[in-house]
Amino acid sequence: MTSADTPIPLFGVILAGGSGTRFWPLSRSQYPKQVLRLLGSNSLLQATIGRLRPRIPPERLAVVTAASQADIIRLDLHRLGEANIRLWLEPEGKNTAPAVALAAALMGEAAGAEIMAVFPADHYIQDTAAFHKALDQGAELAREGFLVTFGITPTRPDTGYGYLKAGDPLAAGGLRALAFIEKPDLARAHAFLTEGGYYWNSGIFLFRRDVLLEGLARHLPALYEGIQKISAGLAPEALAGIYQGFPSISLDHGLMEKADNVALVPVEMGWSDVGTWSALHDLCSADGRGNVILGRVLDLGNRDSLVFSQDRLVATIGLQEMVVVDTADATLVCPRSRVQEVRDLVAELTRQDQVESREHLTVERPWGRYTVMEGGPGYKVKKVVVDPGRRLSLQLHHRRAEHWVVVQGEALVTIGGDVRKVLPNQSVYVPVETPHRLENPGPEPLALIEVQTGDYLEEDDIVRLDDDFWRKVKK
């Protein structure tokens, strides 16, 4: 087999454990960057999967994420209609080295591919053909026994990226990687560009599983020993115990920097890590005055600004190099030069335990979505939208009753032993402790207004008795 004919089979590992706090208020801890549709109609994770498909089919693909993000990642895969992609859960996020090691343990020998290819879930690549070509080249190098990384040919003295210093060309193609360099200051970044031979560190890696394990054994022995105890059937509590002992370290720092068999595939592919609102601005096509304006925005004389509104009205006058991002419950206003500090802002919101750090008013579900419209002592109002043909779980609540008024579509409602159709302008009442189910049997979306009343109105007061999806059901 040569690369010119059939590509070397790869096993793809997509690292989707990031929180992407720098995209707040669009990202939330329960709705992280990788599931945002920042560039087009697919989420960044979905786009990553789509980009790999010509080289790595879903059945040779695994997504690794933190257990706390399992629901939203599973939903993102579900929406893509991909049932064959494995989802591997870390008990806690511990940077990339443990995630990659976990993947190496779980893929075992069964994956049918000797070479692991590791990808961040939340980057952007414009030139897919160049990306595929680099993948093929990287696979060749990996087969030779190298730890391979992609080096992006820099186009500007960016101080937001790490850099790779390249050495001599290798016989098998690519270049020897000499050093990993942390984010430089501007002067140094300029020097890299002038001097040449420096590349942006893309966070994409290829290696044979056995070469990886050898490297871990040598440079991250605690991690290596830990994963010997990990197999697919391991109980989550046992996995959590093992994970506690893992160092929180990136694969770059923990392994790649220290190893002497690192190769670099130089590639120009229109890559960005989409790291900040300002980076996103750069990726979007701006108008003649340098503005990227999305949503219901009125702009009088802005320049070089990003203004995004999800659905409210945002009016701006004479902004210069500013970012304004508006969601249903929160608004960010910030100069482009300070977008890195959005992370500090989210840290503060998290410290204050503000709900806007955790979730949106509209929450996606496998059957559709709900929006919290209003709440007060003893009540909460939601709009519930059920996609055609879907139904919620058969469920009951211990501490709340629900009034439903159908406003669009057609509902099939089960309340206790009673099953009936409920049409627009009709209402039903679901008493406390009563098993009930909501289904949309029709061809159009079903929308209803739900008024909950009770002394406890959180999402965790739900006992599922039957479910069409992956959620836990009480036996």
Added chain:
Amino acid sequence: MTSADTPIPLFGVILAGGSGTRFWPLSRSQYPKQVLRLLGSNSLLQATIGRLRPRIPPERLAVVTAASQADIIRLDLHRLGEANIRLWLEPEGKNTAPAVALAAALMGEAAGAEIMAVFPADHYIQDTAAFHKALDQGAELAREGFLVTFGITPTRPDTGYGYLKAGDPLAAGGLRALAFIEKPDLARAHAFLTEGGYYWNSGIFLFRRDVLLEGLARHLPALYEGIQKISAGLAPEALAGIYQGFPSISLDHGLMEKADNVALVPVEMGWSDVGTWSALHDLCSADGRGNVILGRVLDLGNRDSLVFSQDRLVATIGLQEMVVVDTADATLVCPRSRVQEVRDLVAELTRQDQVESREHLTVERPWGRYTVMEGGPGYKVKKVVVDPGRRLSLQLHHRRAEHWVVVQGEALVTIGGDVRKVLPNQSVYVPVETPHRLENPGPEPLALIEVQTGDYLEEDDIVRLDDDFWRKVKK
């Protein structure tokens, strides 16, 4: 009678017809600047009335506004608990000269006060004692036959105000006014300050009714002739016909600039016309970094900025001399130096007929308020809050049905011939064409969620059969 003993009785005319578009998004055409609570717990109009009370009792006070703003002004007076203040409605807004002339016509001879005192509804005066002293002095001058205006001693070269040039002192006190000067450029404003003898034009006037009418007859004859036909009992259509012929002109331009009997009372009273968000910033006490921060705002490193949030979360990083104002449905972001352009922005929203130019999601009513929470084809969801002891009109709708779910307090509900109590977690249904009434008989606010369904869901589908307030009832 001398001014040292009993003040000369005044008849106060408060001009409350402004739209105050520069305070958007807090102001709307149906919720204008004068009813905003920008400085304290009273609206600017309420504060103006309160400031006058020691000199002008409610029964000698009239508020003039445009008919289109009657409801909200009436409500603002109602909330103040003032039933004795006259409300005079202009068929259309035509600047201050017609409004003052209308007041002169309607007050007739019956007012029991020979001197009219005219006040903008939406200004701020810090030093009430100085204001009262100037009123007394102005009344003396007015009694002597002068057209009197208040000249504010300037404290900075403000280019946002008109100026008055003062001449020699008058025997009766005050100064002769020599000229009215439009908003100057900065150089000229500086010169005024250096030279001395210039004052800010406050828009406050005092004159005998007969002296005003004489001046109108001479300088604004069309207006003078028109108001001869106006009396209290005139039909609104007839008034509208007369108004059509009136010039749209300010009292300054139309009369004061041309008359030769104008006097000026110089006064230092901490006055501001509260003309823009930036002027409001100047009136509020700023923190050590020059920021005025109100509401749920997270601020990382702002300077000299005004950030106001009604109730959503607004997060700002490193703003410098910016204004951010957030309401439930719209957000404004603008440098302080460009706040004048908010007017242009509202003009554009009005041209586009955007609802955010007209009203807020929460609409005040004499019985309480409602908030539009959500709407879509064939339905609308509101939260309705009824103040203790209040009730809505007995009403019916031709084209919508309503589902009510009580979430707080206690409702007394009339539907057709049926009257019943409805408690939290109980619901009722109001069919189309059915007379119904909602009352809060209890001591705490009543809150309910209303889901309207029907093919037409605007506010004007309401037939009132009985009402506790001033709204039109079908006989």
